[in-house]
Amino acid sequence: MKIVADENMPYVEALFGELGEITRVNGRQLTPEQLVDVDVLLVRSVTKVNQQLLAQANQLKFVGSATIGTDHIDLDYLQQQNIPFTNAPGCNATAVGEFAFIAMLELAKRFKQPLQNKVVGIVGAGNTGSALEHCLKAYGIEVLLCDPVLAREQTQTGNSNTREFVSLDTIIEQADIISLHVPITRVGEDKTWYMFDETRLNQLKPNTWLLNCCRGEVIDNRALIKVKQQRADLKLVLDVWEGEPNPMPELVPLVEFATPHIAGYSLEGKARGTHMLFQKLCEIMNIDVDKSVSNLLPAFSISKLDINDALSETQLLNIARLVYNLNDDDYLFRNSFLNNHGFDHMRKNHTHRREFSALSLVNTGQSEVNWMLKLGFSGVER
Numbered sequence: 001m002k003i004v005a006d007e008n009m010p011y012v013e014a015l016f017g018e019l020g021e022i023t024r025v026n027g028r029q030l031t032p033e034q035l036v037d038v039d040v041l042l043v044r045s046v047t048k049v050n051q052q053l054l055a056q057a058n059q060l061k062f063v064g065s066a067t068i069g070t071d072h073i074d075l076d077y078l079q080q081q082n083i084p085f086t087n088a089p090g091c092n093a094t095a096v097g098e099f100a101f102i103a104m105l106e107l108a109k110r111f112k113q114p115l116q117n118k119v120v121g122i123v124g125a126g127n128t129g130s131a132l133e134h135c136l137k138a139y140g141i142e143v144l145l146c147d148p149v150l151a152r153e154q155t156q157t158g159n160s161n162t163r164e165f166v167s168l169d170t171i172i173e174q175a176d177i178i179s180l181h182v183p184i185t186r187v188g189e190d191k192t193w194y195m196f197d198e199t200r201l202n203q204l205k206p207n208t209w210l211l212n213c214c215r216g217e218v219i220d221n222r223a224l225i226k227v228k229q230q231r232a233d234l235k236l237v238l239d240v241w242e243g244e245p246n247p248m249p250e251l252v253p254l255v256e257f258a259t260p261h262i263a264g265y266s267l268e269g270k271a272r273g274t275h276m277l278f279q280k281l282c283e284i285m286n287i288d289v290d291k292s293v294s295n296l297l298p299a300f301s302i303s304k305l306d307i308n309d310a311l312s313e314t315q316l317l318n319i320a321r322l323v324y325n326l327n328d329d330d331y332l333f334r335n336s337f338l339n340n341h342g343f344d345h346m347r348k349n350h351t352h353r354r355e356f357s358a359l360s361l362v363n364t365g366q367s368e369v370n371w372m373l374k375l376g377f378s379g380v381e382r
């Protein structure tokens, strides 16, 4: 069996090695000729899988994308061709949730405004939005959720396990921080393309922090430049950009934390993503899933950490930085995004960060530690 996989997908050899011969490719430059006689295609978000790319794929039996988003896949075409497809919903949700939470702690420190007193609005309450909600609630932060799609589903199903949703206008009026977690959609009543256009951006209340970790085009980036140039009070965290891999150069200096679409890049998230594709292929081929995610992950560099007293917000940030220091990626991004292929180079060579769960805290049973376990850290006996 011939397997073609994006060069930026870890663990393909460990998981798929016994199933066939693996060829690694640059996902952005993949050509139709490279898919002749190929059985399995494994991609990330940079590969547009459509009729044009698959024109010479004479024996393709499976396409997998190790991502949550599917906007790069022509799902209708795959269905017409009877080619089974899977993505990896939820694989990197924890990574994105923790990324946004850490970014908020960083902003709080930089601007000397404790996160504890803020109200956070989450737009899109699916996998990544819920992962952020989970972190914020563990830390005792008030959260407002906007998700008209889930709100309607909840009303239609009459589900008693309900969550409260508010409108986007309420979020804009009431939230001090807004974090975006929607898919990119171009049509329909819930379309998210330019959801934050110039009018919406101008409505943001003074000193709002706006984070985008979903898709660049959810914010009109040109309008964002214009608004931000007039409003120094707004603080921005952008992991995703209109026109990737070429963000508008004028926008980057206006952003507090800038990264190249790596919010989901934890080692755990990537391992889960590849493993979900492996599971699906095993199911299609009717073979046993004989490998697990936990066996793929290396031990974390710090075996355990003692927490004896209640933590200040700065101490919490310092512990979070042991797992992921956002300043490093921000620094690298500013210095490399304008270089030849800088955006993609940084993604390809990203030093995978870990998730909170990689760090074990001692003293479980004490209230100082218990809430951090809810946040996602692991606990061990002394």
Ligand SMILES: NC(=O)c1ccc[n+]([C@@H]2O[C@H](COP(=O)([O-])OP(=O)(O)OC[C@H]3O[C@@H](n4cnc5c(N)ncnc54)[C@H](O)[C@@H]3O)[C@@H](O)[C@H]2O)c1
Pocket (backbone or CB within 6 Å): 068, 069, 070, 089, 090, 092, 093, 096, 123, 124, 125, 126, 127, 128, 129, 146, 147, 148, 149, 150, 181, 182, 183, 184, 189, 190, 191, 192, 213, 214, 215, 239, 240, 261, 262, 263, 264, 265
């Ligand atoms: N930066 C990264 O590295 C990274 C990582 C993972 C996902 N993503 C992006 O983030 C998006 C969200 O990921 P997810 O796993 O949370 O997806 P998801 O499908 O689990 O959740 C998205 C939620 O958005 C809601 N939604 C749709 N339209 C909306 C609207 N107009 N207003 C408010 N809510 C709306 C949906 O109902 C859904 O609950 C993905 O589609 C992907 O594009 C980016």
Ligand SMILES: O=C(O)[C@H](O)[C@H](O)COP(=O)(O)O
Pocket (backbone or CB within 6 Å): 008, 043, 044, 045, 046, 066, 067, 068, 069, 070, 092, 261, 264, 265
């Ligand atoms: O949709 C997703 O899951 C993310 O945007 C994904 O993490 C992007 O990373 P890529 O697949 O481009 O490596």
